[in-house]
Amino acid sequence: MVFSEPVFMFLFLPVSLLVYYAVPFRFKNAVLFFTGLLFYSWGEPVYVLIMVLSTLIDYLAGRTMDRFDSNNRIRKIALVISVIMNLSLLGVFKYSGFLIDSVNSLFNLSLYNPDLPLPIGISFFTFQSMSYTIDLYRRKITVQKSFIKFAAFVTMFPQIVAGPIVLYDDIAKELEERKINFExxxxxxxxxxxxxxxxxxxxxxxxxxxxxxxxxxxxxxxxxxxxxxxxxxxxxxxxxxxxxxxxxxxxxxxxxxxxxxxxxxxxxxxxxxxxxxxxxxxxxxxxxxxxxxxxxxxxxxxxxxxxxxxxxxxxxxxxxxxxxxxxxxxxxxxxxxxxxxxxxxxxxxxxxxxxxxxxxxxxxxxxxxxxxxxxxxxxxxxxxxxxxxxxxxxxxxxxxxxxxxxxxxxxxxxxxxxxxxxxxxxxxxxxxxxxxxxxxxxxxxxxxxxxxxxxxxxxxxxxxx
Amino acid sequence: MKTKVLRVILFFLIILIIPAFTLLGEKETVSYNENKTLAEFPKLSFESWKNRSFMTGLSDYFSDHFVLREEFIRFKNSIEKIIGKNEINEVFEINGNLIQTFKNIDYKLTDRNISAMNKLKSKNPDVAFYFVPIITAQEIYSELLPAYLNLESEADYIEYCKSKLIGVEITDVSREIHDTDYPFYKTDHHWTTDSAYNAYVKVSEKLGFTPLGTESFKIESVSDEFRGTLYSKTLNEKITSDTIKAYKTDTEFVFTVKEEKHESLYFEKFLNEKDKYSYFLSGNHGISSIENKSISEKKELLLIKDSYANCFVPFLAEHYSKITLVDPRYCSHTQIRGINPSEYNEVIILFNVSGFSQEQNFSLIELMGGSND
Known part of the structure; x- marks a missing residue:
């Protein structure tokens, strides 16, 4: 779904906003997560699972770093897993076809190209999630213990498809507390x-x-x-x-x-x-x-x-x-x-x-x-x-x-x-x-x-x- | 602060009222202007979600039934006019007429089509062949259309065809169309029955018979609410609707299409529908025929044609015992092979110029008289 599409502007948006405004604050992040999932799966009904999985892994990597706060080795391993996972997602879905084609034409080979379709917004959400684990490793931010809040950060519909690339640090405070007023x-x-x-x-x-x-x-x-x-x-x-x-x-x-x-x-x-x-x-x-x-x-x-x-x-x-x-x-x-x-x-x-x-x-x-x-x-x-x-x-x-x-x-x-x-x-x-x-x-x-x-x-x- | 509250209220009113009316309002099932069936609400299932047919279906449904859809499109068209785009879907408005422009004449295709005509003629040397190209409204208004379009002259195009034809005689009726008071419908791309009559007079001379004078016909305005294809493209309501005329006589015809016989060449029922031009011959058919009971000697015409011929053929029908109409755009190969020009006294090929220059199926006529093995 894109924003400049009647179904977004006149179905998804009014329904999501009304539900979002109606529920008490403690449920708002959950609404963001679920509307984000709906929004994303509208364009990628299958790949949405990949996105959820990657969100889960980054969340767990964050929790692990926090749990073993004094053990630098484990913190590093958690970071490396998160970064490798995100980069491999990009590598497999975005670059594998290009790489295989390039190798084939360079060395005159005919390796099989699976021609995977590109999941929408993958370049944006992988970069956003990585910012979280890297900053956490650098101790620039504190851990997010709630999966729903972390998932809301990754999947919220305004930015999941085409940015801006929002860093976790940018909205960490607002995930906990934000003012929604007429202004x-x-x-x-x-x-x-x-x-x-x-x-x-x-x-x-x-x-x-x-x-x-x-x-x-x-x-x-x-x-x-x-x-x-x-x-x-x-x-x-x-x-x-x-x-x-x-x-x-x-x-x-x-x-x-x-x-x-x-x-x-x-x-x-x-x-x-x-x-x-x-x-x-x-x-x-x-x-x-x-x-x-x-x-x-x-x-x-x-x-x-x-x-x-x-x-x-x-x-x-x-x-x-x-x-x-x-x-x-x-x-x-x-x-x-x-x-x-x-x-x-x-x-x-x-x-x-x-x-x-x-x-x-x-x-x-x-x-x-x-x-x-x-x-x-x-x-x-x-x-x-x-x-x-x-x-x-x-x-x-x-x-x-x-x-x-x-x-x-x-x-x-x-x-x-x-x-x-x-x-x-x-x-x-x-x-x-x-x-x-x-x-x-x-x-x-x-x-x-x-x-x-x-x-x-x-x-x-x-x-x- | 007050204005901020107002903005929020207005915005939410808009994004709530539009879906409410779109989803709950009364629904049409067909869009006549677009000549299509409107999308139905998609069924939600695991499968339709997974393969996204539900999403695209909902999107189509929503756009097709969008509240005040045509009004929004008209609004868009008026904005385009303000910012300098005086053309909507390649249609211009000139002096109260909608004019469709054709920017690309395809000479390769023209050559192929003409060579098909030449070949068919050379296979049937004893039959007279006439090519009657019909200019379009663009040619009538060429001087009023923007010069920067650099549109090709259809007169030159007809000359070009003439230079390429071998054994086929061209009958140019452009002068007659130019001289008609109301040559083309204002809201449709077809020529009027008046133009067709004037062209008939010219064609008759060429074919060697005396055309009927206007006094022989009962000229009726069968509809004055015709809004044709160009209206559909522009939804321009400022252009007044067109009048469809029919030149009627008491001659009895049998019009056969798909083995069904009709006693008239005119079909009243289409006058109540959107596509009123189908009043003539009930629209386009691959193969059809008109028999004139009042002519006893056998005089048969093969007419290879597009829709421009539909309002023209009733005139010719007064002079032939039988006319076979072939529209190569709607014919199968088998049907085309079953037609043999050598069985006819004359062959007329009548197409509008721009249609002819772009018609992929025209060269099928080469198959005529061939075996079906």
Missing amino acids: AVSNGISIFICGLCKKVLIANSVGELWTSVKDSDYSSLPAATAWLGIIAFTLQIYFDFSGYSDMAVGLGKMLGFNFPKNFDYPYNSKTVSDFWRRWHMTLGGWFKNYVYFPLGGSRNGKVKTIRNLLIVWFLTGMWHGASWNFIIWGVYYGILLILEKFVFASVIKRLPTVITRIYTLLAVVFGWIIFEIYSPALMLSFIGSMFGTSGILYDSFTLNAIHNYSLTLIIAAITSSGLPLRIWKKISSGRKSDGLCIAGEAIGMAASIAYLVDASYNPFLYFNF
Whole structure:
């Protein structure tokens, strides 16, 4: 189930919220656990068992560490079991097919590929559960003795499918005690509707444009169409993913949780490293905390720092999907970050912000080409057509697309900079403007419902990662 | 604080009222506009849960019966208009008409279809073959449709076909359609009976008989509540509904389809249904035939056709003792093989241009007169 789906918004959500609000506080976590299970099994009626099993193992690993608090060996074994179990789940379900295919093509073998379907959200919930056992081992957090509370943390429906990657530490306090009042629920509703509009009204719409460009023949693709297409995708992926994160944060607030922010206007970034501090922030934070720092971070000299960065970005790329293009995409960013850190740091400082912002945006846009087009040959062909290898600047498709999508693209681009919100805040500060907000949200929600009802086109991009 | 409470109340009202009306409201079983049966509530069982058919079923059920579904879709369409998308499912609104556009003429398929026609003609050298391509509304309004669409001219397309045909004579009725006052339905992709009449006059000249003048017919408006396929695609209620006309005479016909005989070419019952164009010949059939009792000498026509012919054929039927209608889109190979063009005085192939350029099954006609072993 995804949030932008009528069955979620008009069956699952109202029923879950009503039950959740109706029961006394001590049962609320249980409601979260069971609604989470229902939500997850809606998409994965069989794999839900795997998720429950992994939750159970992580819970038991936590209890074991606590029980043998003074025995470091046992604590370590418990941690290793939890980490190995989570990584093997990822390995088997996400990477085994890719690995077997790669080995087969490298050594000309024909090993059997079981082609396991990818359980939804596996990359998210394994990372979340691991944060618990690792932090517990590091004594950053205290043990969760209640299985229901721990299971509520892993399975609660707002974040199980597509993040943000909520660390146990982020919501440990709220699992024990949280305030659910009109203020929080009202804020949650605003954020949820905002995310819904981002996903349904903008991402889905510009996504249609990108789909038709992506499906065309790149050797005869006019330059303007190629640019238009990749700009559409650049906006699509931001509005899709950040819209989904907003919906998750909003739902969290309706339930009394404060999830961490996942996006901070990434397309305003001044450098690529700035971009990665603002894009999918919870994933970046996770890799920093659990991979980069343990490897030594940047404390052991240039060579080791470069090695560590490359490892982290190789893994970041791989996390996004079991395919070579994601690995190339990750390493591409690794190299850019290394160059920014060690080669161009002083140059970047001296350049005017406008220039570095353009450089960052272009770097990101080219990144999305690697991200989206799986085959390296097609990737190059697409980049070629952006620079006119087809010999055509534009055709009737381009004009048609400009006519149909330019307003949406412009609105999307301006919105992605955060400017409209800043202006709105300035105008409305100190005034009673909440009534106007409600009217705006009502229109946005009605429009989103209209598009959802109409849409046969409602793919969700981050499902496979 | 007051506004916050208001927001919460409003939000919950919306997410409660919509499912209440969707699940408890009165249900339709068929969507005429989409030409489909609406989903039924799925049965919950261990199996349907495990293979997710329950989930997809519930999702379909919920979207199909969504409260105020068509109103929401209309709302979406008006938003699209505001943000500059003046096309809904490839349909444009021009001067109170809905116009379907066809952006991709398939020349490969066209070549294949024309070569099938040529081959059939070469196998039947003694029979006269006529190809009557019918332009679509897009051609009439081509100058008013956005230039950036760069739509291909259907006149050029007809010229292209002409240059490829061998032994088959093309009869271009475009001029006659252009000259008709109400050439196409405003809410449907078909041409009107008026256009068909004017085309009939032109075709008659070509075939060498005198067409009946309008005074020979009793022209009736059989329905003025026709909302056709283009309405279904856009749900645009601002376009007034269309009038369907029938040009009737007292001639007695026997219309045979699937071994069932009917005494009329017109089927009143469809006028009460959504698909009112099926008033003519009760819609499309693989093979059907029309016999005219008043003509004693044997004069037979083979008409290979699409739905555009349905309102056109009653005119021709006045002049032939028998017309066999073959719609290759709905024929089996066996049926097609059973048709032998050499048994007919003439063969007419009547298709609308865009349909012809995209019709995968057309080349089946090559099988005609072949053996069934």
